[in-house]
Amino acid sequence: MNISQIIEQLQNNSSFKQNLTAWKILPAEPAKYEEFPEGLDERLISALSCRGIYRLYTHQAEAVKSAFRGENLCIVTPTASGKTFCYNLPVLQSILKNPNSRALYIFPTKALSQDQVHELKELNDTLNLGIKTYTFDGDTPTTARQAIRSAGQIVVTNPDMLHTGILPHHTIWIHLFENLKYIVIDEIHYYRGVLGSHLTNILRRLKRISAFYNSKPQFICCSATIANPKELAEKLIEAPVTLIDRNGAPRSEKHFLFYNPPVIDTELGIRKSSTKEATRIASQLLSKDIQTILFARSRLQVEIVTTYLKDMARRMNISDQRVCGYRGGYLPTERRAIEEGLRKGEILSVVSTNALELGIDIGSLDACIMVGYSGSISSTWQQAGRAGRRQGTSLVILVASSSPLDQFIINHPEYFFGQNAESATLDPNNLYILTSHLKCSAFELPFVEGEVFGIDTHSTRTILEFLQEQRILHKVKEQWHWSAESYPAQDISLRTAAPGNVVILDSQNHGRVIGEVDYFSAPSEIYENAIYMHQSETYTIEHLDLEDRKAYARSVETDYYTDAELKVDLGVINICEKKEEPLHTCVWGEIKVTWLPTIYKKIKFGTHENVGWGEIHLPEQTMHTLGYWMELSESLIQKAKIPVENLSDALVSFVNALRQVAPVQVLCDPSDIRAHAMLKAPLSQKPTLFLYERYPGGVGFSEKIFHQHYDLIQGGLSLLENCPCKNGCPSCVGPAIEVGHSGKQQALQLARVLAQSKKEWNKLLNNSF
């Protein structure tokens, strides 16, 4: 049965259809072609013809022409539209014309760069061009590095390696920098927030070095659909960019369905589990031989869905080998095998985290099921793009979870389809990031009086003088020289993850490596007695050795999985802005969060009931980040008529509601923001509600919320007023068992008083003028 027949069947299935809130059909689009652009090397043309390519899609031709004109470009096209040609053709052409010519490709992750080299090698082989393409990253063996430096015509790397391995050693990369013609930056939408700010500064350093070697490379950027690709590209490379966003690749017809699992308990407003519903739908597709990708929200969810789906496959007499999980933490070889299996069609269902959202080549699939809303419009489209071959029809189903955001999206499909993708923001002149990279840059080349790095001459000089004062730089004859014994790039990490993962070893199987978990997640995922799932195999963790970054696991048969509970504590480090409002104060600033996994719950597969618990004994972890908080005054509590004994519940309820609204307001991923309530905050001694950012260092959401403070309260108020539940549900303040029976009501009172007092205040102000 093919996908069109499945769709037809679904259309006639009334019990399925009654759970749908939207059925959107995105029409097919034919391909738009253009002849090979003038000036394209004959060798390329004939080589392409050998591959059966006699013309280009319009966007490819447009990109090539623009590159030939010497412009910087940004290409925005959906998945599988042949975007790699857009940069590979100009790059190959430049190398064919002059074999000394060099290009640098920057990909956000190692996995992607390997994938890209693989593809380029294939192209190179069929075209028989003999162009030397190499990946240069942490995995590159020392013996190969010399050859790559001198002979690599296309060097593929990532920002981290560029930052620590290439730029500070530019003199040994002289062949690259002297002949650098193109810099290709793929997946630029990935570089938002802190990472983006870092990248801009790394590119500033790169441009300084290129100028030293008298080369002026051209930039080709590629982005997934976001609201402001041109702006982002221009912010990253700090030069004008030509936007190429008219896709010429054909598009198949796509059916986009919004599925809301049915309510099974009307009183409590409890819906069927999205995990189970999604798995059920996926199993039906599996039985009809439809290649499907499922996107889950977390690694744990990937494993649970994989387990269920493998189980169903076996029951339908389908080999469970055809169902696979895919997520961070799998070993690289394992991942390559899965990608290969998908391309060959040996794997029918793959369950993934957003790891497969990026441009890893797995070919195109027939259907895509999202288990829960990803939290962002652009990544939802990106995930949906995984389904859809050049011909035929494809099916995308979003299965909503009971989380409030999911419920909002699923009940407002017009919001989703009408909304622009999120815009990416970054702040390259963030003082700390800027100063860090200015240091690195001074290490690479001395600064000359009057030079600009980032902002303008004056501020550049100010920072240089500051570094001079700190004896990091030394000025002589109008030049600042690096004059410290250290190697600055080593101390500045671009990403938040602590270096090194914790590997999980099978203690029964000669310490075979099963998988890995990043250092920060280890205490809450692989504590002693935790159930660790890998490709739906269950292991119990016998011992976690954080110092040596090893965990020992033993294979077990269980009918439950474990979920850790964290105790979180907050402290304020620095206040950035503060404003007094009627009855409360709101603030944003730097905070310190410590968390400690305390207990774990054992949760039964299938029924999801709690079947036991245990204690976790591990040291606490600390993170510095940005936060926004509200200090509530005594009179507010009184006006809202909240009895002292209920205050705690009221605060938790209210902050939960605010946390639901905030991601929609600042357009971030729901998991980017965490909430915390305190009866007595350490500094002010007042009841305080915290919303804080999950990333070390923060990315600026708190400041944004601070400036939209009343929108947040208004949003929270309308969420509370419109939620049909009685005493609280997962869609608003959380279930009553957690927040008490009066929690929701009191949160509503707090919100009302706050909104009301602001109105009165405004009236007062207006009257006084």
Added chain:
Amino acid sequence: MEKDISIDKLVEKLGLIKASQLPPTEETNKEKLCQNTENTTPPESSALEPSKTSETSSLLQKLRERLGISSNNSPSYVSEKHPLQTSSKLTGGEIISYDTSLCLHFSKIYPHPYSYGEVLLSDALLFSTHEAKISSAGNEIEKFDPEKALFIDTETTSCFGGTGTVAFLVGIGYFVGNDFYLEQFFMRDYDDEPALLKALDERIQNASFFIGYNSKCFDFPLLRNRYRMNRLPFHGETLSHFDLMHVARRFWNRRLSDCSLNTIERFILNTQRRGDIPGALIPRLWLNYIETGNSHYIPRILEHNRQDILALAGLMAWIALRIQIPKGQGFDEILDRCALARLQMKCGHYSDAIETLEDLLQQTDYYPIRTECWKMLSQAYRKMDRIEEREQILLLWAQEDKETTFPHIELAKFYEHQQKQFEQALYWTEQALKIEPQNTQIIKRKKRLLQKMKNTQYLEYPDNP
């Protein structure tokens, strides 16, 4: 005292980076910058005066606050000086120039006969192609001429390398006749670098061999970086490079815990420097000097560098003398002789190696050394096709050594394949089995031998059923 706060420590202290600190250049959003602490100064004051100065000084203020230093806390040194004034204290130096750049040049002659520790420096001139080949284990060097050798050592601003590291002092040494000449080029500040590089390159052009200690990984690439950074030509690439640390490792990595020049001086050359500055302190001392102009420690850095270069030549002399003496008897230590034999083997000097090894076997009854000697000896004889001597060696070895199966198996192979004496082969196989009864390889060999013996018997007595 020295105040040494780095941004890294600050970042470490703060946890990480704070987002959105600076306003974009176009919109001069002043409030943001000023309102960083508790309550806000009225925004008017800064908004009225949108001068760049207030913006950036507040930026600087911010950095200072983060570091916990008050703004009036002036730096701990006076930066308005130039080392030119203090350079006079550096006695013996002369200023040399290139373009607009000047650097200090020191030279010193160590006339013959000059002893470094227990060796005569001029004995390094005995180190010719033969010695070079042996000590580089047969690779790297085709021809060596000690008169064309340039001993080089650099003092740098950090031990990490990378483009931000500078060689502020480069010392070179070479022989003129039997006298040893030592020259040093010294930067009094960063702008002296072109003069230093230019002068150094002239000396390099006159030499054919670049000799240093760990220079392949450190000094040489660093110098090449410096020339590229200054866009100056560098003729170092045309020299043959001879890294004495690699030589030292070949001789002593089993005997010494490390092969730093310091260790070699103490345990091999039997010298110890007095009042020497620890190498690890040197970067900081020079950086202090350029900041403060205080040249107090510079003469000692210069002396340290001279000692390093003398040690290089001394080490070469030491090795040359000992390699020259036959049978490895120049070396007192058994382990060194063994190392020499290894190098002779690698160079293909088998008859020399045989001499060294046979002598060594008479000198030592230390089991691991003996095993290694036997093994090398049997290899040497095989390489030279001296089959009978090899058989003798293996027999002697097998007689003596009841722990390893190696000689027994070698004998078994020898009798089986070359001599076709299966019974002998079987005997030695069984001897090997006594040592390692579980070894499947040996068991297989035995089976095969028995089979072969059966076949030949059959051939010899065809009538026998």
